[in-house]
Amino acid sequence: MSDAAIHPSAVVEAGAVLGANVRVGPFCYIGPEVEVGDGTTFGTHCSVTGPTRIGRDNRFIGHCAVGGEPQDKKHRGERVQLEIGDRNTFREYVTLNRGTASGGGITRIGDDNWLLAYTHIAHDCTVGNHCVFSNNATLAGHVTVGDHVILSGFAGVHQFCRIGAHAFIGMGAFVNGDVPPFVMVAQEGYGRPRGINAEGLKRRGFDAERIAMIKRAYRALYVSGTSLDEARVKLVELAEGSEDVRALLAFIESGERPLVR
Template structure:
């Protein structure tokens, strides 16, 4: 109990590992579970049916597990599930899911959410994602592993952002962003492969070369989307089949069209 500041208010029904630290004036509700080694700063509110994993760092003034900003929400017992080793900087807001989706807002592990990030209802975040200051994700947005979303960017509801993609500063994202791509500008446009990010993550030169061919066939060959998918499939067998399949699966699941 020495890790809990005496001014914190923690419902007796909340389940906190004995190694959890809680700062001054933080409020934690009855349906909250927090795993080992997580540190919750001062002046935070964690409520709702919220499960937080191990080793997370939650800075001051965060609102986690509040009800959705959705007029259809009628008090259903929806959830927020957060993985391990995430960092939440100041003034992040993360909402519960809704019954209109799977009822769960879900964040993976090893993500960095900078100040004033908003995660709306039913969002799915993968792992190793960076959301810069004031990035705002509307309801039902899905973001793949290792993606980066620049500061002051807004992502429209139901948009999907693929793994290893990068959205530039002040991006207005209203269509799906394919994996590996860098997009920016107003209107938003696909610029190039996120080669710097891929190199940092240990992608070989051979894999990056295949991904550049994917980009060329998707964006530089004057093909229809269907023709592009067929041309991308022909790149199998060159040592980057997992990357080819990642792109093809993403394009097959795209529902809002892709950023061009």
């Protein structure tokens, strides 16, 4: 606990490991199997139970529940974990659960993510880097989210689904299938594809040629009216000249759940 600043009302159990310049605010609880990296801060009323490992320079604004048991009836107290990377921001009432023994035993969150109020990450999820989850966005168990993904407010993702890199999930959309990289999903009952996330790609430095090729791949997959097998043939052709299309095709080929269509 060297150089950590702990409010007198906070409880830090023996066995917790706090790095340099960690700040623990009023009425927080840090459990005995928790490791916190340098420069991480906890606002008021945060609870962290373990086994949980938290990286450097994370911000937990207040009332966050971190490392809780998985919300899974099959859980019988097995040793399961939560791992959080560096420089993430967790706003008010965010909940982050540990993994399950049957699901790999670990929930992972990467670096530089921004999780707004009331967002929930369930057991065995994997979240990449540079993602934004708006208020009340929710991941059920075993969801995988790539880098630079945006989940708008009140979006929900069904268990075992995958969200590809640079995808955008619109406000209130419910996702019950895999969302390929670059694709936008909008609310209509369950979420349906509505083009590519062109504006987000521009902000991340994708040039017009790359975006045009991704649009061609999207049209082949969703607009052409062909079957998925026929669309795959076209994507294979497009992939010869585009690393982005190759990534999209690899995502499709590696999935176990159906794509959103």
